[in-house]
Amino acid sequence: MKTSIIKIKDNQDRSDQQKIRAAGKIIREGGVVAFPTETVYGLGADALNPDAARKIYEAKGRPSDNPLIIHIADMEALEQIADSVPPLARKMAERFWPGPLTMIFCKRDVVPMETTGGLETVAVRMPRHPVALALIQAAGGYIAAPSANTSGRPSPTLAEHVAEDMEGRIPMILDGGAVGIGIESTIVDFSDEIPMVLRPGSITPDMIRKVTGDLRMDPGLIEENSGVRPRAPGMKYKHYAPRAELILVSGAQDKVQEKINVLAREAAMSGKTAGIIGTDESCGCYGYGIVKSIGTRYDEETIARHLYGILREFDQQDVDVIYSECFSAPGIGQAVMNRLLKAAGQRMIEV
Ligand code: TXA
Numbered sequence: 464m465k466t467s468i469i470k471i472k473d474n475q476d477r478s479d480q481q482k483i484r485a486a487g488k489i490i491r492e493g494g495v496v497a498f499p500t501e502t503v504y505g506l507g508a509d510a511l512n513p514d515a516a517r518k519i520y521e522a523k524g525r526p527s528d529n530p531l532i533i534h535i536a537d538m539e540a541l542e543q544i545a546d547s548v549p550p551l552a553r554k555m556a557e558r559f560w561p562g563p564l565t566m567i568f569c570k571r572d573v574v575p576m577e578t579t580g581g582l583e584t585v586a587v588r589m590p591r592h593p594v595a596l597a598l599i600q601a602a603g604g605y606i607a608a609p610s611a612n613t614s615g616r617p618s619p620t621l622a623e624h625v626a627e628d629m630e631g632r633i634p635m636i637l638d639g640g641a642v643g644i645g646i647e648s649t650i651v652d653f654s655d656e657i658p659m660v661l662r663p664g665s666i667t668p669d670m671i672r673k674v675t676g677d678l679r680m681d682p683g684l685i686e687e688n689s690g691v692r693p694r695a696p697g698m699k700y701k702h703y704a705p706r707a708e709l710i711l712v713s714g715a716q717d718k719v720q721e722k723i724n725v726l727a728r729e730a731a732m733s734g735k736t737a738g739i740i741g742t743d744e745s746c747g748c749y750g751y752g753i754v755k756s757i758g759t760r761y762d763e764e765t766i767a768r769h770l771y772g773i774l775r776e777f778d779q780q781d782v783d784v785i786y787s788e789c790f791s792a793p794g795i796g797q798a799v800m801n802r803l804l805k806a807a808g809q810r811m812i813e814v
């Protein structure tokens with residue numbers, strides 16, 4: 464299959480609107496189109512068409528028990544697919560939609576089991592990106608979309624990343640340039656009485672608590688090593704992983720830099736190429752390997768934005784091992800560490 468890669472800015476001029484109509488037509492006819500959202504690129508198909516949903520799993524090589532998020536463009540659509548929307552979830556929608564928040568509800572019958580991976584619940588998000596919103600409307604109102612990477616690889620933050628994984632597998636990629644946030648939406652489950660965070664994202668627990676009061680964290684998230692099964696099926700898989708072995712080093716900043724220098728030197732001595740993930744502040748103090756800055760510690764959003772791109776760059780440079788600093792911070796840093804730990808298969812050295 465030939466994949467057309469179509470540049471698009473937003474939904475303002477006639478030419479962009481035409482492109483969105485063409486992409487919407489592919490989805491209405493049961494096909495798959497990759498498109499930008501404010502978090503990461505999505506791989507979209509008609510959420511209410513079981514055959515279309517199956518095509519997504521096929522293109523991604525994704526296990527079919529891992530449910531998809533349905534993307535909507537207005538609240539009316541929510542009522543059609545969610546069985547009951549609790550008042551707290553409505554308040555959340557008012558505060559954070561359109562935006563990087565996914566909420567889970569009991570599903571209505573129109574939502575096929577193919578979309579929900581066999582679950583009786585459905586994940587719903589109203590994205591903020593103008594291309595995503597216009598495409599949802601052009602496609603009939605309900606787009607099922609996982610991140611547009613091959614299952615297990617880092618999520619795509621550029622159309623080029625999507626092309627790396629999906630070229631030849633889908634008919635169209637809408638190229639809206641670099642995404643703004645860079646890590647996937649926060650997922651909050653509203654199918655039980657007390658809301659529960661199933662996946663951290665740029666909307667943090669503190670921000671959510673201001674709206675909901677009570678909030679629980681999925682125990683499978685907190686004790687990542689304890690063998691508790693996470694509630695979001697996708698969180699149990701090794702995920703976001705680069706091809707090289709990734710090892711995190713945590714501790715006081717000067718000790719971390721010292722340790723990474725020792726490890727990278729050892730790698731060089733044994734004929735391996737090491738990649739190092741540092742920051743604008745620290746990159747200058749590394750003496751071995753290929754050193755990349757992920758962003759600045761003074762603006763943790765820059766770190767989220769570059770995380771997946773950096774992992775893919777190291778793949779292309781064929782490094783054997785990657786050593787990374789840790790970036791825990793009260794805001795989006797929680798989500799960054801959640802993804803990094805998964806990408807590293809939980810391998811972390813404490814100094
Ligand atoms: O930011 C995002 O959410 C991006 C963009 C494209 O919107 N999408 C995304 O989709 O990250 P995906 O498929 O890569 O991740 C969806 C996660 C998976 O971990 C899945 O298991 C979980 O959401 N999920 C979906 N439906 C669920 C449900 N009914 N119950 C529990 N977890 C669910």
Ligand code: MG
Pocket residue numbers: 609610618
């Ligand atoms: Mg994903």
